[in-house]
Amino acid sequence: MNENARPVFSCHGVHVRIGEKEVVKGVDLAVLPGEVHAIMGPNGSGKSTLANSLMGHPAYALTGTVELAGEDVTALAPDEKARRGMFLAFQYPVAVPGVTVASFLRAAVSAVRGADVPVREFRKEMLARMEDLEMDPAFAGRYLNDGFSGGEKKRVEILQLLMLKPKFALLDETDSGLDIDALKVVAKGINAAASNDTGMVLVTHYQRLLNYVRPHVVHVFMDGRIVRSGGPELALELEERGYDWLEPAAVGGV
Amino acid sequence: MASTPTVADIGSDYNRRYGFHDPEEYFMRTPKGLSHEVVEAISLLKKEPEWMRVFRHKALDIFLAKPMPTWGDTARLATIDFDDITYYVRATEKQEKSWDDVPENVKRTFDRLGIPEAERKFLAGVSAQYESEVVYHSVKEELTKQGVIFLDMDSGLREHEEIVRRYFGTVIPSADNKFAALNSAVWSGGSFIYVPKNTEVAIPLQAYFRINAERMGQFERTLIIADEGAKVHYIEGCTAPVYSSSSLHSAVVELIAMKGARIRYTTIQNWSNNIYNLVTKRAVADEDAVVEWVDGNIGSGLTMKYPAVILKGERAHGEVLSIAFAGPGQHQDAGAKMIHLAPHTTSKITSKSISKGTGRSSYRGLVKIRNGAHGCKTSVQCDALLIGDAARTDTYPTMEIDEDQVSVEHEARVSKIGDEQLFYLRSRGLKDDQARLMIVNGFIEPFVKELPMEYAVELNRLIELEMEGSVG
Ligand SMILES: Nc1ncnc2c1ncn2[C@@H]1O[C@H](COP(=O)(O)OP(=O)(O)O)[C@@H](O)[C@H]1O
Ligand SMILES: [Mg+2]
Numbered sequence: 001m002n003e004n005a006r007p008v009f010s011c012h013g014v015h016v017r018i019g020e021k022e023v024v025k026g027v028d029l030a031v032l033p034g035e036v037h038a039i040m041g042p043n044g045s046g047k048s049t050l051a052n053s054l055m056g057h058p059a060y061a062l063t064g065t066v067e068l069a070g071e072d073v074t075a076l077a078p079d080e081k082a083r084r085g086m087f088l089a090f091q092y093p094v095a096v097p098g099v100t101v102a103s104f105l106r107a108a109v110s111a112v113r114g115a116d117v118p119v120r121e122f123r124k125e126m127l128a129r130m131e132d133l134e135m136d137p138a139f140a141g142r143y144l145n146d147g148f149s150g151g152e153k154k155r156v157e158i159l160q161l162l163m164l165k166p167k168f169a170l171l172d173e174t175d176s177g178l179d180i181d182a183l184k185v186v187a188k189g190i191n192a193a194a195s196n197d198t199g200m201v202l203v204t205h206y207q208r209l210l211n212y213v214r215p216h217v218v219h220v221f222m223d224g225r226i227v228r229s230g231g232p233e234l235a236l237e238l239e240e241r242g243y244d245w246l247e248p249a250a251v252g253g254v
Numbered sequence: 255m256a257s258t259p260t261v262a263d264i265g266s267d268y269n270r271r272y273g274f275h276d277p278e279e280y281f282m283r284t285p286k287g288l289s290h291e292v293v294e295a296i297s298l299l300k301k302e303p304e305w306m307r308v309f310r311h312k313a314l315d316i317f318l319a320k321p322m323p324t325w326g327d328t329a330r331l332a333t334i335d336f337d338d339i340t341y342y343v344r345a346t347e348k349q350e351k352s353w354d355d356v357p358e359n360v361k362r363t364f365d366r367l368g369i370p371e372a373e374r375k376f377l378a379g380v381s382a383q384y385e386s387e388v389v390y391h392s393v394k395e396e397l398t399k400q401g402v403i404f405l406d407m408d409s410g411l412r413e414h415e416e417i418v419r420r421y422f423g424t425v426i427p428s429a430d431n432k433f434a435a436l437n438s439a440v441w442s443g444g445s446f447i448y449v450p451k452n453t454e455v456a457i458p459l460q461a462y463f464r465i466n467a468e469r470m471g472q473f474e475r476t477l478i479i480a481d482e483g484a485k486v487h488y489i490e491g492c493t494a495p496v497y498s499s500s501s502l503h504s505a506v507v508e509l510i511a512m513k514g515a516r517i518r519y520t521t522i523q524n525w526s527n528n529i530y531n532l533v534t535k536r537a538v539a540d541e542d543a544v545v546e547w548v549d550g551n552i553g554s555g556l557t558m559k560y561p562a563v564i565l566k567g568e569r570a571h572g573e574v575l576s577i578a579f580a581g582p583g584q585h586q587d588a589g590a591k592m593i594h595l596a597p598h599t600t601s602k603i604t605s606k607s608i609s610k611g612t613g614r615s616s617y618r619g620l621v622k623i624r625n626g627a628h629g630c631k632t633s634v635q636c637d638a639l640l641i642g643d644a645a646r647t648d649t650y651p652t653m654e655i656d657e658d659q660v661s662v663e664h665e666a667r668v669s670k671i672g673d674e675q676l677f678y679l680r681s682r683g684l685k686d687d688q689a690r691l692m693i694v695n696g697f698i699e700p701f702v703k704e705l706p707m708e709y710a711v712e713l714n715r716l717i718e719l720e721m722e723g724s725v726g
Contacts, residue, residue: 079680079681079683079685079686082680094672094675096696099693099699107688111685112683
């Protein structure tokens, strides 16, 4: 990574309301290409709300600014953001019955790359990535997330990450609900994306994943705010001491 | 209109009575409205045997005596003007309409579906006949070798009168319902198929091989007989919109699957929206026979159609897989009937509907298990997808189970295109309309995958057109 590199993603003064309630209360982030940030925080602190609203979820009212590759994308629709190279791996990927993983992926890849990928070429690439992720090729023909186990859903999210090759990706608890083998596979995918210069924010509340993916920056997220940022050692400290010692009121923002 | 003669009077002296000396010339088309004269003229013109002529007249009496259905979309049914319909037009007379009379939206859809010129004219009712001769002839040769009969119903009656006489109207008697009676009185065209014992017809037989005005008429009549151990797949209709200025399509389709036979009957119906599509379809399945209705309703203003299987022999299996697309102003009232008469018979109904805008879809179904038909299994699944706040769906499932030792499953689900599904797909770069279309195509996938390739592709394209500009 280059010290002078410009952030591939940044956000400033982001607040998010769900109805009357303010859930995200002022977040700033700047992620360089290939850099991995971890956001760790207790359940219900607003991590998913932050991730979804950054991607442009229509149900959330976001204020502040969001920049992707130096351009203001705050007001753009999620599909526009995706086509410009942003990605969100969902905490709870929804099922789309009747649509196969392969046909969905091909549509997504074509949309993001801005051109139809020939079927043959596409299949080859998809099967190679599936092999990287130790997925049964039969998966390509299954209906998207329909009846998938938690671990299968997460693998498919990572498969999409590797196929869409975004500039910046938010991964929302992609590590939760995985056994150790699956966790390693997911970590392998994340590391591959990072070495492709994808900047990433991993939302997690366990330190576990960070044994396999070394983050450059760790942020502690509580009650809608980043209350502390530091290096990988901060994750270990959280693992040992929990979150209580980091009361937002006492510590304040970063 | 002359006074209505009784059935017993009919046929003895039609010349004196009605005075049609040269029907060939006089009746290129019958006058508007329905009467015994009209029925007589149709039969005479077709040079039908006496028994069919009597059959028609009896059916007309039944039609006249029967009240309109008191269920379904009665308000819309009440708007049918039976006096304003031409019940029979000879094929050669259908050319008189001009291409300019075809509505713009129908033309546009032809464009979008890439329908060849010759077919367009036929489908729009501008030309009387479209034959894809090459395909048809090679198919026909193969069929003849196997002893399979595949004719239009009129030719079937002429060339195989004994078979027709034996089975015609046995599955759906004229008195079954008002519209079956109407069809029985004025039917014209449709297909007649007989598949000999233990013969398998390898490719689906399509009315489309040789579509002509007769075959795709308003009152077509189809009879398919699969002899013991025979197997056949028949496909009716096409995805291209079929435009007709006449407003009523009332077909009767009878299937007979003898011991161990298999019949699949696939329909893709895309009538233009001015049409009432009131169709009676029923099959009888003997021992170990399998009958499958694959039924897609995209067009018409009002459809009322409930394909049925009478499971008469032990271990017979019946299946109905249907989709209906009700766009703005349309009402698709569709469903299925399964009548379990014998032990160990099984049935499965899968009904999928999409209602968009002010579109309305209804599932109306009947499963009946007779006392003594032990060990039967039936499952009914209805999925409705609503697009927009004005769309409507209803289900009217009826179960009449008179036997204890049976397994009955019923499941009904209504859904909307979910915000979370949309967000998920859009976060992958798909535009809003692309994402909606993907969800809808996924919804109908269980149906589409049962169709031959070219129909599947066309259906997906058609749904794409129907989905255009949908919001909410
Ligand atoms: N769609 C929603 N409607 C109402 N409240 C919501 C919605 N989504 C999240 N919340 C609330 O916002 C808060 C933060 O939730 P979330 O962002 O899911 O937290 P985390 O991901 O950190 O566990 C919680 O109190 C949750 O109940
Ligand atoms: Mg969360």
